[in-house]
Amino acid sequence: MKIKCPACGAAASIEVLIAHDDARSLIVALTGISDDTAKAALRYLGLFRPAQKDLSWARAAKLLAELVPMIQAAQITRKHQSYPAPREAWIWAFNRCIEARDLGKLQxxxxxxxxxxxxxxxWTPQKTTAATVLPSPQPSPTGEGAVSTKLRDGVGGLIAWAQKGGGN
Known part of the structure; x- marks a missing residue:
């Protein structure tokens, strides 16, 4: 089965990836962390890619293997001091690294x-709480005070179209 990389567009056989020891190690390591953390970790691993070259499977697997125990423990030790590092902290820190690169502050x-x-x-819990997305305002049961947006109008139109038979 061929799969296409959403990041670079390269096509590869999933069977080849699973048969390749280092690629399989990376995939196994990714299964040990949550989905959002894994996505952020993969973006972070891109910071290790040498210019004009690809990051090898072996290097990516080694880098992730260094992080997974700390991610699973939800804490790190730095300069002989322990710090809490829940899933949200890791995602926040991975994103900070990407932002620093984008701003030219990280070589x-x-x-x-x-x-x-x-x-x-x-990291503090307040840093990720401030970044959470608030739910969109919900219309009142009477329909008064509903916030009108293009998305709501579009969804409303689709629902009305579907209720009328969807063009059948």
């Missing part, structure tokens, strides 16, 4: 996890 390719771990020492 790539990275050679270690020092910048990431240092960011984790600054």
């Amino acid at each position: 790539t390719p990275l050679t270690g996890h020092g910048f990431l771990l240092e960011n984790l020492t600054f």
Whole structure:
């Protein structure tokens, strides 16, 4: 079965990936962490890619294997001090690394996890609470005071169309 990478567009056989020891190691390591954390971790691993080259499966698997025990333990030790590192902290820190690169404050390719771990020492629950998405306002049961948006109007139109038979 051929799969296409959503990041680079390369096509590969999933059977080849599973048969490749290092690729399989990376996939197994990813299964040990939550979905959102895994997505953020993969973006972070891209910071280790050398210019004009691909990041090898072996290097990606090794880098992730260094992080997974800390992610699962939900804490890190840095300079002989322990810091809480729940899933939200990891996602926040991975994103901070990407932002630093985008702002030109982080030189790539990275050679270690020092910048990431240092960011984790600054994490507080308030930093991720502020970044959470608030639910959109819900219309009142009477329909008064409903917030009108293009999305709501479009969904409303689709529902009305479907209730009329959907063009059948």
